Structures are given as C-alpha cells and as structure tokens.
Amino acid sequence: MNRQTLNRLILEKRSCLCVGLDISSISFEPIRRIVEETAPYCVAFKANTAFFEAHGWKGWKCMEETVSYIRSRFPDHFLIADAKRGDIGNTAVQYARTFFERMDFDAVTLSPYMGYDAVEPFLAYRDKWVILLALTSNTSAADFQFSLTPDGAPLFQKVIEKANTWAGRDKLMYVAGATRPDMLRLVRAMAPDRFLLIPGVGAQGGTVEEVMQHAKTPQGDILINVSRAIVQSEDGPGIAAKEFAGSIARFFS
Amino acid sequence: MNRQTLNRLILEKRSCLCVGLDISSISFEPIRRIVEETAPYCVAFKANTAFFEAHGWKGWKCMEETVSYIRSRFPDHFLIADAKRGDIGNTAVQYARTFFERMDFDAVTLSPYMGYDAVEPFLAYRDKWVILLALTSNTSAADFQFSLTPDGAPLFQKVIEKANTWAGRDKLMYVAGATRPDMLRLVRAMAPDRFLLIPGVGAQGGTVEEVMQHAKTPQGDILINVSRAIVQSEDGPGIAAKEFAGSIARFFS
Numbered sequence: 001m002n003r004q005t006l007n008r009l010i011l012e013k014r015s016c017l018c019v020g021l022d023i024s025s026i027s028f029e030p031i032r033r034i035v036e037e038t039a040p041y042c043v044a045f046k047a048n049t050a051f052f053e054a055h056g057w058k059g060w061k062c063m064e065e066t067v068s069y070i071r072s073r074f075p076d077h078f079l080i081a082d083a084k085r086g087d088i089g090n091t092a093v094q095y096a097r098t099f100f101e102r103m104d105f106d107a108v109t110l111s112p113y114m115g116y117d118a119v120e121p122f123l124a125y126r127d128k129w130v131i132l133l134a135l136t137s138n139t140s141a142a143d144f145q146f147s148l149t150p151d152g153a154p155l156f157q158k159v160i161e162k163a164n165t166w167a168g169r170d171k172l173m174y175v176a177g178a179t180r181p182d183m184l185r186l187v188r189a190m191a192p193d194r195f196l197l198i199p200g201v202g203a204q205g206g207t208v209e210e211v212m213q214h215a216k217t218p219q220g221d222i223l224i225n226v227s228r229a230i231v232q233s234e235d236g237p238g239i240a241a242k243e244f245a246g247s248i249a250r251f252f253s
Numbered sequence: 254m255n256r257q258t259l260n261r262l263i264l265e266k267r268s269c270l271c272v273g274l275d276i277s278s279i280s281f282e283p284i285r286r287i288v289e290e291t292a293p294y295c296v297a298f299k300a301n302t303a304f305f306e307a308h309g310w311k312g313w314k315c316m317e318e319t320v321s322y323i324r325s326r327f328p329d330h331f332l333i334a335d336a337k338r339g340d341i342g343n344t345a346v347q348y349a350r351t352f353f354e355r356m357d358f359d360a361v362t363l364s365p366y367m368g369y370d371a372v373e374p375f376l377a378y379r380d381k382w383v384i385l386l387a388l389t390s391n392t393s394a395a396d397f398q399f400s401l402t403p404d405g406a407p408l409f410q411k412v413i414e415k416a417n418t419w420a421g422r423d424k425l426m427y428v429a430g431a432t433r434p435d436m437l438r439l440v441r442a443m444a445p446d447r448f449l450l451i452p453g454v455g456a457q458g459g460t461v462e463e464v465m466q467h468a469k470t471p472q473g474d475i476l477i478n479v480s481r482a483i484v485q486s487e488d489g490p491g492i493a494a495k496e497f498a499g500s501i502a503r504f505f506s
Contacts, residue, residue, distance in 0.1 A: 024347070050340060050347035056355050057314035064309055086364055087303060087337050088391040090481075094277070094303035102309050111339055111364045113386055115393030133366055138341040140368030143415055147408065150401050155408065162396055228343075 001106050002127055003170045003195065006078055007220040009043050014252035015245045016220060018044035018080065018197070019237075020227025021066070026055045028065045034231055035070060037238030041245035044078035044223050045070055047105075067103045078223070079106045080131065080197070085118075086111035092121040100125045107131050109175060109197075112159045116166055123167050129195075130172050134159050135187055137177025137200030156183075160190040169194045176215065178206025178224070185214045195221050201244075202229030208244065212251040224248065254359050255380055256423045256448065259331055260473040262296050267505035268498045269473060271297035271333065271450070272490070273480025274319070279308045281318045287484055288323060290491030294498035297331035297476050298323055300358075320356045331476070332359045333384065333450070338371075339364035345374040353378045360384050362428060362450075365412045369419055376420050382448075383425050387412050388440055390430025390453030409436075413443040422447045429468065431459025431477070438467045448474050454497075455482030461497065465504040477501065 010016045019038045023031055035045065052063035070079055081099045085092075085108065099108045100122070107129035110119055122130045135145060135156045145156040153161075160174060176187040178200035187196065196215050200206040201224055208224065216222045226244055233240035263269045272291045276284055288298065305316035323332055334352045338345075338361065352361045353375070360382035363372055375383045388398060388409045398409040406414075413427060429440040431453035440449065449468050453459040454477055461477065469475045479497055486493035 022344070048340075048344060048347075050338075050344045050351070053313075053351045054347040054355065056317055056351075057310045060306075060313040061310035082340075084340050084364075085303075085337065086339070086366075087335075088389070091275070091301060091303045094301075094307040098303070098306045098309075102307065111337075111366045112397060113339075113364045113366045114389050114391060115396030115398070117391045117393040136341070136367050138367060138370045140370040143368030144365060144408065144412065145368070147411060148403050150403060155397065155400065158400060159397065 001078055006043070006195070009076060010220040011252060013043055014249040015041060015043055016222045016224055017042040017241065017245050017248055018046050018078075018223045018225040019230055019241060020046040020048060020082070020225050021231065022048045022051055022227040023231055024051050024054060026058050026062060028062050028069070031062070031066050032069060034237045035066075035074070037236065038230060038241035039074050039077065041241040042077070044080060046080040046082050046225055046227070048227070049081060049083045064103055067105065071104050079104070081105040081108040084109050084111055084133065086114050088114060088117050089121065092118050096121045096125065100128050107173075109133065112163065119163070119166060123171055128171070130167065131197050132159070132163050132172060132174055134174040135176045135180070135183055137179045137204050137206065141177065157186065157190055160187065164191065173197060175199065178211045179204055181210045181214050184211065188215050193217065193219075193221065195223065197223045197225060199225045202226045208247045212248065216251060254331055259296070259448070262329060263473040264505060266296055267502040268294060268296055269475045269477055270295040270494065270498050270501055271299050271331075271476045271478040272483055272494060273299040273301060273335070273478050274484065275301045275304055275480040276484055277304050277307060279311050279315060281315050281322070284315070284319050285322060287490045288319075288327070290489065291483060291494035292327050292330065294494040295330070297333060299333040299335050299478055299480070301480070302334060302336045317356055320358065324357050332357070334358040334361040337362050337364055337386065339367050341367060341370050342374065345371050349374045349378065353381050362386065365416065372416070372419060376424055381424070383420065384450050385412070385416050385425060385427055387427040388429045388433070388436055390432045390457050390459065394430065410439065410443060413440065417444065426450060428452065431464045432457055434463045434467050437464065441468050446470065446472070446474065448476060450476045450478060452478045455479045461500045465501065469504060
C-alpha cells in the first residue's frame with residue numbers, strides 16, 4: 001500500500017487509528033474477535049511479534065494465521081509487524097523475506113542502531129514499508145536518543161536526517177512517541193511529509209488531542225497506535241476503539 | 254552460566270570459538286550435523302533467529318528443537334540467541350520469557366536504541382546474559398555508532414559507559430566487531446573485565462590474531478563468532494572449526 005492510498009483511507013474513514021494486537025494468546029479466536037470488533041474504527045493493525053513468540057512455534061503459527069485472516073477479511077487495513085528487528089545485510093534479507101514474503105505485512109518496525117545495512121534489504125519491496133524507530137515513547141528513550149551530537153541536535157534528529165536520504169515518503173516512515181509533545185513536533189518538522197506511527201497514547205499517557213495538533217498534516221500522514229487501552233479495555237475492544245476513533249474524527253472535519 | 258565458569262571452559266579448551274548457526278534449513282538434520290562436527294572445537298553456539306523465522310512456524314519449531322538438542326547433548330556449551338531484539342517493558346518481558354524460559358538460551362543479543370527499559374527484564378534471570386550491541390562489524394555501523402557526542406566520544410562509547418552501570422560483568426557483555434581493530438581496542442579499554450562477543454572474523458575480513466591481541470584479557474573474557482566461514486566451508490564445518498580453533502589456541506598458551 002502506498003502513501004496516497006493509505007492517506008485516502010484515513011480521510012475517508014476520518015480515522016488514523018491503529019489497533020496494536022498486544023495479546024498473549026496461543027489461540028487465534030480471541031485475536032479474531034478483537035480484529036472483528038475494532039476493524040470498523042481503525043485503518044491499521046499492528047502485530048507485536050513478542051507476544052506471539054512467547055508461545056513458541058504455536059504462537060508463531062497463530063501470528064501467521066492472524067495475518068492471513070486480516071489480509072483476506074480486511075484487505076484495506078494496513079498491516080504492521082512490530083518486530084523492531086535490526087541486523088546486517090544477509091540476516092536482514094532473511095527478516096525481510098519473513099515479514100514481506102512468508103507473511104504479507106505492509107510494514108515492519110526496525111531499529112536504526114546498525115545503520116543503513118540493516119534497512120536496505122527491506123526497501124527492495126514495492127509498496128512495502130520500513131518504520132524506523134526515531135523517538136520512542138518509553139522513559140529510557142532518554143538514555144541514547146536524546147544524546148546530543150556536536151551540532152547540538154539529539155541523536156533521534158540525526159537518525160531522521162540520515163534516514164530521510166535512504167528512501168522516499170512512500171517507503172519509509174518513523175516511530176515518534178506521543179509522550180513528549182515538544183519532541184514530537186520536532187520530528188514532524190524534520191519529516192514534514194512522511195507518515196509517523198505514534199505509540200504512547202492511552203496506557204502510556206499521551207493524548208489524541210496533542211498528537212493530532214502536533215503531528216497531523218493536511219494529507220494525514222499519521223497513524224496513532226493504541227494497544228493495551230483497547231485490547232484490555234473493560235468495556236470491550238470494540239467500544240474502546242470506537243471512543244478513540246471518535247476523539248480522532250474531530251480533527252478530520 | 255556465569256563468567257567464571259565460561260572463562261574456565263575457555264581456558265581448559267584453549268578455545269573461545271563460537272559457531273554461528275546461520276543456516277537456512279527447515280529440517281533439523283543439517284543443523285545437528287554442524288553442531289556435532291564443530292562442538293569439539295568451540296565453547297559456544299549462536300542461533301541466528303532470522304534464518305529460522307524465514308521458514309515460518311516450522312523454522313521456529315526447528316529452532317526450539319536445535320536448542321533442546323544442544324542443551325541435552327552439549328550442556329557445557331554456551332548458547333546464544335542472536336535476536337537483536339529491543340522493545341519497551343511489557344514487550345521486553347515477553348521476549349525474555351521466549352528466550353530464557355521457553356527456550357533455554359544462556360544469552361540474547363539486544364539493541365541499545367531504546368535504552369535501559371528494553372534491557373531490564375532480561376537482567377532478572379540468574380546466570381542469564383544480555384549481549385548488548387555496542388560496535389557492530391558492518392560498514393554502516395558508521396551511520397550512528399560513530400556519531401560524536403559533545404565530549405568528543407562516539408555513541409558506541411556512550412552506550413558502554415551507560416550500560417556498564419546497568420549490570421555487572423556476570424550478566425552483561427558487549428558485541429564488538431573485529432573489522433575495526435582500533436575501535437575494538439577502545440571497547441576493551443571501556444569494558445576491561447567484561448566478555449566481548451566478537452563478530453566479523455572470517456567472511457567479513459577480521460582476523461583472529463588482531464582480535465586476540467586487542468580484546469583478550471588474562472582471564473579470557475572473549476567469544477569469537479564465526480558463522481559463514483564455518484557453516485558454508487567447502488572443507489566441511491568440522492575442518493573449518495578445527496582450523497579456527499587452532500589459530501585461537503596459540504593465544505592461550
């Protein structure tokens with residue numbers, strides 16, 4: 001799926017919600033139910049590989065089943081593998097095959113620490129995306145991402161500057177956390193016409209309002225991921241997703 | 254396995270060779286053969302998760318079988334999951350369970366980009382290790398790892414400085430590539446009594462001699478990983494491993 005198509009979906013649906021499937025389940029049924037209930041309110045699903053892997057090969061099989069199911073039942077939803085991989089050339093080639101060929105994900109999250117080598121094999125796929133970690137939403141993002149470089153810019157800014165030269169806005173987007181609005185604004189300034197995948201709304205404390213104000217472009221270019229606050233909601237995932245979608249829709253009027 | 258035990262194994266065997274199982278195979282038999290042939294010459298095995306994942310759930314099952322087999326047949330060998338994971342708290346907990354509970358690995362490689370949050374859940378396990386990426390052996394390590402911080406030190410040095418405070422030398426070691434001997438020496442100076450896992454010897458051009466001179470301590474504290482040059486050797490993995498072990502043994506006299 002390319003940028004134009006994804007932005008059209010977002011504007012039509014007036015939602016940029018991505019539902020994060022952080023579910024510890026060895027069986028497919030509870031995942032299927034969450035997908036069914038939330039699909040009307042979101043434009044994307046994000047599978048967190050860790051939760052599947054924790055169940056071993058049966059969990060991995062469940063992830064494959066989940067991907068096939070979403071692909072056939074909701075072909076218009078953007079599908080993200082939140083894998084945060086990052087390894088050199090020949091190993092990266094294997095990971096790209098895994099997520100783009102064996103499973104038909106649209107995008108995979110990658111860590112920038114090893115540089116371009118770790119990203120390049122993923123860029124060979126047409127209409128597939130790399131989502132590069134830039135500014136993460138966790139507390140200890142401060143450990144290295146905020147390290148200053150000699151020109152006074154933090155490391156995450158250097159990551160964006162450099163990675164902007166690796167691929168165009170149809171292939172490469174950034175993770176930018178909702179928990180530090182001032183920095184999120186800086187990310188948007190550094191990447192004015194690229195998609196941002198924004199975690200940190202909900203359980204981690206970021207708000208839809210701040211994120212939409214700081215990071216949405218006129219075209220859209222934004223995916224807000226909510227995981228726990230939807231899949232673990234006491235009201236049920238469908239109702240929680242509908243509520244998030246409601247607070248998002250106001251900004252697409 | 255703690256540092257003392259691993260160092261004793263290395264000194265007794267006069268080998269610090271780690272065989273990297275970078276094999277694209279859906280069946281366990283070729284992996285078993287490589288393990289059998291090379292075990293006498295090495296003290297560690299490293300499973301590259303990417304090569305297993307590329308075969309989907311069957312590959313993942315093959316990885317579990319490989320781990321069980323090495324654990325029962327060669328219980329004294331140190332067993333590394335080269336997974337290069339790195340994600341926040343609740344997700345990191347899942348990954349730690351996967352590699353330390355579901356599969357009985359001794360160590361897992363992690364990326365430092367997200368900071369301490371991504372490492373901490375792994376440190377809760379007794380006699381298990383985190384192997385943190387510091388200086389990698391690939392060309393584009395230069396993209397960010399060599400970025401200077403305001404005091405003139407490169408980022409990988411800052412990673413080591415900070416991570417040295419996260420856990421002791423019985424729980425945390427670093428990846429330090431063989432391809433840049435001067436920087437490898439700097440890593441050793443920053444972490445004088447910690448294990449280093451050293452990739453980049455063999456196919457990537459680093460030499461055993463340089464690595465041993467720059468990175469070995471009197472106690473050992475070193476694992477030299479060789480993957481392709483052993484598992485894809487025309488002479489067979491056993492003969493290739495024996496040759497590497499021979500050139501290593503000279504430094505343990």
